[in-house]
Amino acid sequence: MAITKSCISVTDWTAVAQNGMGESAAIDLSDVYEALLHIQAALDNTTAHTGTRFIVQISGAASGDEDWEDFAEFVELNGTAATDAIEDNPLAAGSTAIALTGHALTVEGKWLFIEDGTLANSELVFEKSQTANEVVVLDGTTNEHVQTTAIFNVAFTKNIILPPSAYRARVIVDNTYDNDGATLDYKVRLTKVTAV
16 A cells, blocks of 8 residues: 655744744645644753743634634743854764864753754754764754854754644744743644545
8 A cells, every 4th residue: 555645844944032922834734644743943042941832733624713722732942052163164964073162062862953044954963972072963964054053952853643633733832931031943844644
């Protein structure tokens, strides 16, 4: 049996201000048998932060805005990010070793956020080891990053299975949860099965 599945970008890396609110694009689920929502986010400064509320909403209506309902809710990004800067000039795509100007990212087994000057080229990488002024990540970087590009270490990824009965979905990023906390960036993708 052949299964038709694909992964689409819903909202590429987008900034959310301190005490601000973000909203992903609405996702049409009308032709979808199964859908898996992928959410990534990271703090992008070193202000102490008591968390950001993420709300996954669904709608039983094919259009209009009066029927959005909360489906899942969670708080993430609690902490104070450490930051460092890329010393490689540049850091090539596919790199697993990242030279740093300092030695601030010393916690292994943690997601790191590379905040590129072109925000859409930002990415998460998973730190597996570190030595003086260098971290080694599990997989090679997707993009090239110029020297002095900032890296932060408060980040997360989460997957949410959406109900097949929903017509639409979206993600609300409530950064008013900590009204004097940090700024952040987030990204949303969707894997969907459209034929079986």
